[in-house]
Amino acid sequence: MSGVGPVEPEGSTLARDAGRSSPPVPGSARGRLAESLARHRRAVLAGAAATALLVGGGCLYAARERAPQPSQLPPSQRVRITYEKAELPPPSASTSDFSFSVLLTTKSGPPVTVAGISQPYDAISLSSTPRTPFPAGTGPARRIAITMHVLDCSQVPGNAGLPFLDVTLRNTDAMENHSFILGERYAQDVSRALRSICAHPAR
Amino acid sequence: MRQRSLIAITAALAAGALTLTACGSRDEGGSGDSxxxxxxxxxxxxxxxxxxxxxxxxxxxxxxxxxxxxxxxxxxxxxxxxxxxxxxxxxxxxxxxxxxxxxxxxxxxxxxxxxxxxxxxxxxxxxxxxxxxxxxxxxxxxxxxxxxxxxxxxxxxxxxxxxxxxxTDAIQGPFAAQYVYNDAKKKKVFVIDDKKTYGAGLAATFTDEFKKLGGKIVGTEHIDPDTKDFSTVATKVKNSGADVVYYGGEYPQAGPLGKQIKAAGAKIPLVGGDGIYDPTFIQLAGKDSTGDLATSVGAPVEDxxxxxxxxxxxxxxxxxxxxxxxxxxxxxxxxxxxxxxxxxxxxxxxxxxxxxxxxxxxxxxxxxxxxxxxxxxxDEFGDTTNKQLTVYSVEGGEWKPVKSGTYTG
Incomplete structure (x- = not known):
């Protein structure tokens, strides 16, 4: 978890002390210190800069240790797939296919490969563009086109509320299967497409 | 020259000390109540x-x-x-x-x-x-x-x-239904719940999705969570021809229920939600609980x-x-x-x-x-934006993760 304390340097810097408004009394301890600081201004400023750098860098280092870095996360926790939109077949079309697009985003870290995409219904097959395997890539969201091909209308679910996409993700350490549940809009579009296709099955 | 070096070294030492104090203490061990x-x-x-x-x-x-x-x-x-x-x-x-x-x-x-x-x-x-x-x-x-x-x-x-x-169970129930129907290939379910808000609600969302997928509900029953004798229900499950039982409720009842169903001769898995996802379920259900399933919220701790x-x-x-x-x-x-x-x-x-x-x-x-x-x-309803679920199976006396999903809708 992250629970870092405030990242603020404490205490005044020597440079600030050197600029106090009331003049030191000559010959006093404070006067001798002020003279020394004035003579060695460059070393003092360099020391102050080093102080600021060390404090800031040290605090950043401490902060980095507390929050898990994206590279430590397994692929399923770095990759996110969201539903974009469907290309529904026209109502009277005689086709077994329907297509939709999803957006894939990946948090920065070591490369992740999308090794496979599938869906769980036996009566439907799936293909993607680009074809798997392909690199997930970091940066802006990547559009993946998915085409579902209906094999047997008698076996497809009429109105499933929570259809998944099953995705196999791979990095150098692990291969993971993870399901992405794309939500109500996806579920409604899939249901509508299946009803349309199965009302006018392709010969 | 010497004085300049001395000032620079002093500044560096001060920086080291400030680094230790300014960043807040790390958890070195112990849980002091400072x-x-x-x-x-x-x-x-x-x-x-x-x-x-x-x-x-x-x-x-x-x-x-x-x-x-x-x-x-x-x-x-x-x-x-x-x-x-x-x-x-x-x-x-x-x-x-x-x-x-x-x-x-x-x-x-x-x-x-x-x-x-x-x-x-x-x-x-x-x-x-x-x-x-x-x-x-x-x-x-x-x-x-x-x-x-x-x-x-x-x-x-x-x-x-x-x-x-x-x-929420709006996702958990259907997630379980999809796994049971598509992955576990079970098509005939006997649904039981404890009539409480959580158990009955979860059983309902499971049932809804299971039917939409083409699955059959071959029996339903409610149990009284204050009793521990489920022999009547166990017999009904055996006679129904179900290949899986879905239970909406918690582990103190789910454990004995699963054990009694298997003892009645229905050697079929019991599936439940996060309410049964506890090691105590496995203790209560006994060695025949191998293959029983639970969904729970979140990704597995190991991940x-x-x-x-x-x-x-x-x-x-x-x-x-x-x-x-x-x-x-x-x-x-x-x-x-x-x-x-x-x-x-x-x-x-x-x-x-x-x-x-x-x-x-x-x-x-x-x-x-x-x-x-x-x-x-x-989100705007007060629900978490991080909607992850995992299916766990009893294997070797422990819950082991078998499938994880993220709701991104």
Missing amino acids: SGGGTTVVIGVDAPLTGDLSALGLGIKNSVDLAAKTANKDKYVEGVTFKVEALDDQAQPSSGQQNASTFVSKDEVLGVVGPLNSSVGESMQKVLDDAKLVQVSPANTGPGLTQGADWQTKKVRPYKAYFRTAT LPSAKEFVAKYKEAGYKEAYGAYGGYSYDSAWAIIEAVKKVVEDNDGKLPDDARAKVTETMQNVSFDGVTGKVSF
């Missing part, structure tokens, strides 16, 4: 601390305690020391409601973590909301608590002070480095009870309150305002941080 001085803020915990579900309730309490101790040790909120006050609801709605009133009456309480049970949550919400006292449940999964009684047709948030870090850190710190703190299914969620629920208090204090010149409760509740809506269970933040 006082931050100034104001005391109490985080209330409502959970079943005694009774059948106490294994889960104590994990919730301990995890909140760990969060408070961590915040105090790190002096996370300047001038504020966090304390935890835990009240036992024994999984009873009336007790939860009484506890809510108790928390409201104590001015130092600025947030409540809990409860475990959705039925208890229903009884607490209005009391806390009327007092603008924020409530974050780590475990309630009944959809209506955030989305209203008619959530299936029109979602309307009933209480602005209620939030949760666990996802999240942040969760591994929580597990290590929990062990180091020396609590007697396991953190359980909701430990990570409880830690995050408490931390969400801590984050909200921090923001309120910072926005008010370093002190709590007179209307602290209302401000903390208001601020909770925009809390966002990387927690034990992943990113913690809330």
Whole structure:
């Protein structure tokens, strides 16, 4: 978890002390210190800069240790797939296919490969563009086109509320299967497409 | 020359010392309750601390305690020391409601973590909301608590002070149905529930999706959670020809129920939700529980480095009870309150305002941080934006993860 304390340097810097408004009394301890600081201004400023750098860098280092870095996360926790939109077949079309697009985003870290995409219904097959395997890539969201091909209308679910996409993700350490549940809009579009296709099955 | 070097070296040594102090102390071990001085803020915990579900309730309490101790040790909120006050609801709605009133009456309480049970949550919400006292449940999964009684047709948030870090049965039930039908290839289910808000609700969302997928419901029954003799139901299951049982309810009943169904001759898996996802289920269900399944909220602990850190710190703190299914969620629920208090204090010149409760509740809506269970933040209903689920199977006397999913809708 992250629970870092405030990242603020404490205490005044020597440079600030050197600029106090009331003049030191000559010959006093404070006067001798002020003279020394004035003579060695460059070393003092360099020391102050080093102080600021060390404090800031040290605090950043401490902060980095507390929050898990994206590279430590397994692929399923770095990759996110969201539903974009469907290309529904026209109502009277005689086709077994329907297509939709999803957006894939990946948090920065070591490369992740999308090794496979599938869906769980036996009566439907799936293909993607680009074809798997392909690199997930970091940066802006990547559009993946998915085409579902209906094999047997008698076996497809009429109105499933929570259809998944099953995705196999791979990095150098692990291969993971993870399901992405794309939500109500996806579920409604899939249901509508299946009803349309199965009302006018392709010969 | 010598003097210049001396000044530069002194500056470097001072920088080293400042680095150690300015960044806050790291957790080197031990769970000291160091006082931050100034104001005391109490985080209330409502959970079943005694009774059948106490294994889960104590994990919730301990995890909140760990969060408070961590915040105090790190002096996370300047001038504020966090304390935890835990009240036992024994999984009873009336007790939860009484506890809510108790928390409201104590001015130092600025947030409540809990409860475990959705039925208890229903009884607490209005009391806390009327007092603008924020409530974050780590475990309630009944959809209506955030989305209203008619959530299936029109979602309307009933209480602005209620939030949760666990996802809902609107997703958990269908997720289980999809796994049972497509992955486990079971087509005939016997559905049983305990008639309570959580169990009946979860069984309903499972059933709905299972039917839509083409599955058959070959029998339904309700059980009385106060009894432990399920022989009549077990016989009905055997005679139904079901290839799987789905149980909406909790592990104290699910364990014996599963055992008795198998003893009656129906050697079929029992599937349940997060309410049965506890090691106690496996103890109660016996060696024939191999292959039984449970869904639970969140990704497996092994998958999240942040969760591994929580597990290590929990062990180091020396609590007697396991953190359980909701430990990570409880830690995050408490931390969400801590984050909200921090923001309120910072926005008010370093002190709590007179209307602290209302401000903390208001601020909770925009809390966002990387927690034990992943990113913690809330949508417009007070539901978590991090909706992950996992299917676990009993293998070798333990729950093992077999499938994980993320809801991105």
